[in-house]
Amino acid sequence: MDLELVKRVGIAAAYKGGIILRSYLGKLSGINKKGEIDLVTEADIGSEKVIIETILNAFPDHSILAEESGFKKGKADYEWIIDPLDGTTNFTHQLSSMFSISIAFALQGNIVLGIVFNPATEELFTAVKGKGAELNCRPIKVSGSKSVSESLLVTGFPYDFKNIIDSLMIRFSNCLKASQGVRRLGSAALDLCFVACGRFDAFWEQNLKSWDTSAGVLIASEAGAVITDFSNKLFTIDKKEILASNGKIHDEMLNLLKDSV
Template sequence: MDMERIKQIGTAAAFNGGKILKDHFGRLHAVHKKGAIDLVTEADIRSEAAIIETLSRAFPEHAILAEESGRRDGNGGCWIIDPLDGTTNFAHNLPQFCVSIAFAVDDDIQAGFVLAPLLGEFFVAVKGSGAELNGSPISVSTTATLADSLLVTGFPYDHATIFTPLMDRFGRCLKATQGVRRLGSAALDLCYVACGRFDGFWEQHLKPWDTAAGFLIASEAGARTSVFSGAPYAIDRDEILSTNGAIHDELIKLLEQ
């Protein structure tokens, strides 16, 4: 596999999708609901189309798994696409949103691309080669204890179904740390762990396109990632915990209480 070619095309696809998001930001004509609080806009649809067109032109044989259009079978690899992670932020004119694209072979993530177009930040990682932000290497924080850490989390769209355990975990983490943030984009949350802005991130009920790229970027930056019990994480798992490693075991104890 020519990973330099994968990196080149993945980067082009991310920026093509990001351009559409920038063009639509603050200019939405309609916002639709996939669920009670799960939104989709014309920007999601057009960004995804541009990303798929870019990838398919270069790699017509590859499979596609995309949030809005679903799965297209193929061989030789699979592109996992979230054309707009943080749609609710986008719809409310908040700039914390991104394009997230990952490339996998046999369910093993090989490359990840996360572009926050309005923030001017592009995170990229190729497996075994480290992670970068705007071309410079990044690494997780060196915070040694949970008491000194800043965490980030997210709430799933079906939060009403798990409201009590969700709030219990949130409360325990809030009491034990310097603070907990909720930004509204799991892909960016993982990237912010990767570059040391946050010391840890946890969330439930995410989809592969939410985490695939960010998971690799965080891993290549030195993060430890698991499910809440500490068992290995994979993108089809229902929960994720990613930290700088030093606070991981402490945080597991809080999440598993």
């Protein structure tokens, strides 16, 4: 499989999805909440539709796993994993720079291409397995911070956060007290990419879906990040816990994420 061709198609799909999302941003203000939800749903579905159409026009036998439409099995052993709007709540509230499109490509179950595009800032993060990670075609690397005390961290709260609020708050408190600060952006794909380019030193979250992490994990990994679960076992996209760091502070972060600390 020509991964450069796959990458070009994936990027084209992300750009087309971004056009759809941007077209809805100005329509969301000044309408009632139900109308906002309906428009965001339209934007989400519209972005996903054009992304899938672009991919299947080029590769009609490929499988698709997408947040809105689910899994569609193709004849070939290739799969695209798509989140057409990561950061839906931000999008709804007109936080226009904090949402993204995430597209990953898997060969026999292994992610070999990751694309995360922020339509508002036009930042395009990409990675091909074994070839490093890039931001707008320039190589990126994780930060060099050597301790949590000099690190800026980022986290997220899952939709079901009320069910795990106690452990969430213990971990958040541990990390906040130990670090320079903790941010919460609302887009896991961007969180991972911001670790990849050194804006953050570590990211952790629980209960994410495969389309939230597939592209960002490859991008961060190719930029030098260490990515595990909270028990320091290798992260896979079906796991419920993720810790991505620059590597130098990983052990310290693992200790802070013990919910009994």
